[in-house]
Amino acid sequence: MKARTLLATAVMMAAFGALAKQPVDNGHGGAVATISHQASLAAMQILDAGGNAVDAAVAAAATLGVTDPFSCGIGGGGFMLIYSAKEKRVIALDHREVAPASFHPGVFLNADGSPMTWSDAVPQGISVGVPGTVRGWHAALRRYGTMDFAQVLAPAIRVAEDGFEVGPNFHRINTLNEAKFSRFSSTSALYLKDGKALPIGSLHRNPDLARTYRDIAHGGVKAFYTGPIAASIVSTVNHPPVHSGVRVVAGDMTLADLADYEARLRQPVRSTYRGYEVYGMPAPSSGGIAIAQALNLMETFDLAGKSRNEIEHLYIEASRLAFADRNAYVADAEFVDFPQEGLLSKAYACERAGQIGMHAAPGAVAAGDPYPFENDLSVPLRPQPQALAQEPMHTTHLAVSDREGNIVAYTFTIESWGGSGIVVPGRGFLLNNELTDFDFSGPHPNVPEAFKRPRSSMSPTIVLQDGAPAFTIGSPGGSTIITTVLQTIVNHIDLGMSLADALAAPRMSQRNGDTTLIEKMLEFPGGAQAKALEALGHAWRETDQIGAANGIRFNADGSVTAVSEPLRHGGGSAIVQKQ
Numbered sequence: 001m002k003a004r005t006l007l008a009t010a011v012m013m014a015a016f017g018a019l020a021k022q023p024v025d026n027g028h029g030g031a032v033a034t035i036s037h038q039a040s041l042a043a044m045q046i047l048d049a050g051g052n053a054v055d056a057a058v059a060a061a062a063t064l065g066v067t068d069p070f071s072c073g074i075g076g077g078g079f080m081l082i083y084s085a086k087e088k089r090v091i092a093l094d095h096r097e098v099a100p101a102s103f104h105p106g107v108f109l110n111a112d113g114s115p116m117t118w119s120d121a122v123p124q125g126i127s128v129g130v131p132g133t134v135r136g137w138h139a140a141l142r143r144y145g146t147m148d149f150a151q152v153l154a155p156a157i158r159v160a161e162d163g164f165e166v167g168p169n170f171h172r173i174n175t176l177n178e179a180k181f182s183r184f185s186s187t188s189a190l191y192l193k194d195g196k197a198l199p200i201g202s203l204h205r206n207p208d209l210a211r212t213y214r215d216i217a218h219g220g221v222k223a224f225y226t227g228p229i230a231a232s233i234v235s236t237v238n239h240p241p242v243h244s245g246v247r248v249v250a251g252d253m254t255l256a257d258l259a260d261y262e263a264r265l266r267q268p269v270r271s272t273y274r275g276y277e278v279y280g281m282p283a284p285s286s287g288g289i290a291i292a293q294a295l296n297l298m299e300t301f302d303l304a305g306k307s308r309n310e311i312e313h314l315y316i317e318a319s320r321l322a323f324a325d326r327n328a329y330v331a332d333a334e335f336v337d338f339p340q341e342g343l344l345s346k347a348y349a350c351e352r353a354g355q356i357g358m359h360a361a362p363g364a365v366a367a368g369d370p371y372p373f374e375n376d377l378s379v380p381l382r383p384q385p386q387a388l389a390q391e392p393m394h395t396t397h398l399a400v401s402d403r404e405g406n407i408v409a410y411t412f413t414i415e416s417w418g419g420s421g422i423v424v425p426g427r428g429f430l431l432n433n434e435l436t437d438f439d440f441s442g443p444h445p446n447v448p449e450a451f452k453r454p455r456s457s458m459s460p461t462i463v464l465q466d467g468a469p470a471f472t473i474g475s476p477g478g479s480t481i482i483t484t485v486l487q488t489i490v491n492h493i494d495l496g497m498s499l500a501d502a503l504a505a506p507r508m509s510q511r512n513g514d515t516t517l518i519e520k521m522l523e524f525p526g527g528a529q530a531k532a533l534e535a536l537g538h539a540w541r542e543t544d545q546i547g548a549a550n551g552i553r554f555n556a557d558g559s560v561t562a563v564s565e566p567l568r569h570g571g572g573s574a575i576v577q578k579q
Helices: 002-015 037-048 053-067 133-144 154-162 168-176 185-191 207-219 227-238 255-259 287-299 308-329 346-355 480-493 499-504 528-534
Strands: 024-027 031-034 077-084 089-095 264-266 269-273 276-280 396-401 407-413 461-465 468-474 516-519 540-543 550-554 560-563 573-576
Touching (some): 031 037, 031 053, 031 550, 031 560, 037 053, 037 396, 037 573, 053 077, 053 133, 053 154, 053 207, 053 396, 053 407, 077 133, 077 276, 077 461, 077 468, 089 133, 133 407, 154 207, 227 255, 269 287, 276 287, 287 346, 287 480, 308 346, 308 480, 308 528, 396 550, 407 461, 407 468, 461 480, 468 480, 468 499, 560 573
Parallel strands (some): 024 573, 516 540
Antiparallel strands (some): 024 560, 031 396, 031 573, 077 089, 077 407, 269 276, 276 461, 396 407, 461 468, 468 550, 550 560
């Protein structure tokens, strides 16, 4: 059976001219870049069947929910940016998870008033937000797609039923989650074998998820937010299926919480940078605002004649200042009137850039005061200084374009790797732990509240030049998403790298701390580039890898270049339709 499944996969791959997974592809048709080859093939199948970029993006996302279930899925939420070629505008679709009606600012406090540790809060019913992914897919397809759920979910249903071979990256993340998954009977049955991660090379099927997708294909969005699926979600959150002896903090979610969930169409954040228009997500994402602010800071400097290490120094320090403000002010704008206009002001950037010298700041810097740059004379919000909240470096991002010029940049998530660790019994998908993205104690704009969306760092980005698409970029990585996208933009625009080289280059993530996070891979630590920055006062903290970006470049000759990771997360898959 395994041989037959792998043969069927090979036949499908051959049909799309992509026998080998590759991180870069060029051509003149529709394009896709994801971290999963099966997901990229699913998008291509939809494009070849006449679907548009939105249709293909949902197909790829649904397939990622099968092949990369520890990062994303229908138990979570996301942010989708859409460029409409017909309307020549960018649309922001927010389907971030929301807190249930029972939530309040003290939900993550212990009996003595101290905040729970983040790691203790994750594998609990109370960490689960009302999922938004399916509602977001429905809104995208209904408004901007050409196909229905039955069509776009078909490739993912096939992969879930036929199965796929467990690879090293799936096994690595599975192994990291053994302890969390072993708490829950439904999860250990699906993702563990004798208490251990599924072995590399084994065939993994998920018939329960295939059945859930079929129910959605037949019944539409209501099949998820009402009826048996909704009842299963509520039951799982409120009575997590734990093994004997495991203690868990149950949630308090209702069927009304699910039935009342709404996706939001929002005005995207628009900024300019050295002749480009940069579009990103607004709040509750902090990504679009922080990236725009950091680019405004960078733009105050004339980079002519500056060396690579000088430009990278400016990038690091601009990121430090942007994160100081991001950490202090940004939250769900439906609940908090924070100073977005001031944060995005070019004049504010000029004032704030005065703090950037040619030597690294010795550590965390204070938040600035953007209120004088607001037209609205509202009462200023003066939050207490807040350290960067823990935010795991997970999630997934995909990029799709079609022959007509429509583009989708889509980042979606279940938050931590493996989310809450709770699989909905009989339904085959993990529930998110998104509510741990709130700040556990206040006063702070991002404290938990009923119906509130926790602050996010997801940063799908679309960049135009002279009114036409230039490129799109996005990444997973928790709060390092912001720096990954920002650094890729700086690499591409300021350092003149191709988008492929800009994406593959060693990453540095400064989020207003004493040290800057760098990757052990790519021989950056101890190398000439690192030493040149150390001479400017920068200090490092190492991690294995940062982000897993995907993007598309729209070239002057009308061709497109799809770009994914060559190494990180096992490498991604980029495919462009051939004429």
